[in-house]
Amino acid sequence: MRTYLVVIDETEEAEVALRFAARRAMKTGGAVEILVVMDRAEFVAWGGIQATMEAEAREHAEDVVARALDTLGEEGQLSPAIHVRQGAAAPMIRAAIDANPNIAALVLGAAPGGNPGPLVSHFSGSEAGNLPVPIMLVPGALNREALDRLS
Template identity: 45%
Template sequence: MPAPTYLVVVDDTPESRVALRYAALRASHVGAQLTLLHVLSPTEFMAFGGVQAAMEAEADAAAQALLAEVAVQCETWAGSRPSTIVRRGEAREAVLAEIAGDTSIRALVLGAAVKGAPGPLVTFFAGERAGTLPCIVMIVPGGLDEDRLIDLT
């Protein structure tokens, strides 16, 4: 049986970084693996395919660079390098597909924004889909400071 996995949705928001740090620390405490998922919005169709392909390649490169950067941080925090995945499409569907395709996923870890709405994924997975998932959902408040974050893990 594969090691339990924490799936963390990574983007460039501050709350994503807090959730990532929590997941890495928690995974190291319980012997779990981390998988980092970044979802690229679908590109709009352009009449000039070469321009669209170049834009998609640029977005893919930026996503890979983001995941490589945070994977190094996670390795420092958790002691092991996480796996990384880039998907293109609607974020909710990409996360659902990842969870459905990997039975080792024990938790979906999301960061909630400090102000305003908690974010579209938090709203979706803690609301409409909360009772139907095959894993738990961990919502990490984006305003947690380092000391409290460590205490909670």
């Protein structure tokens, strides 16, 4: 089944990318796979502080996933695969693509104005020609009417 891999965080452009991917999946009979990448917490010598930092990171990731599920609920009846990973984002994204042969595209939201974001810069730059799937860059400034028209 054609699967759209969407990398999400708390930004508005990530939500726009998720909406776009959900609509494409519904119209093409495909699926959505959501990836949340948490930064690896710096090591702290005191175990209690380390555990608190890790718990806060997990809680933040759970909030991001909950918002994503709300967004998908507004878009229709999709049941996405959800993956939460810890580490550097680019290698985690590449590993997710390599692990699932059904992934048909990497969908990223580009921040409006100025810098489009680190993942968009990375994957549309030196990595663009090395991925085994196309990259869909969704402008973060798109509204729902534009998404309806384009997806």
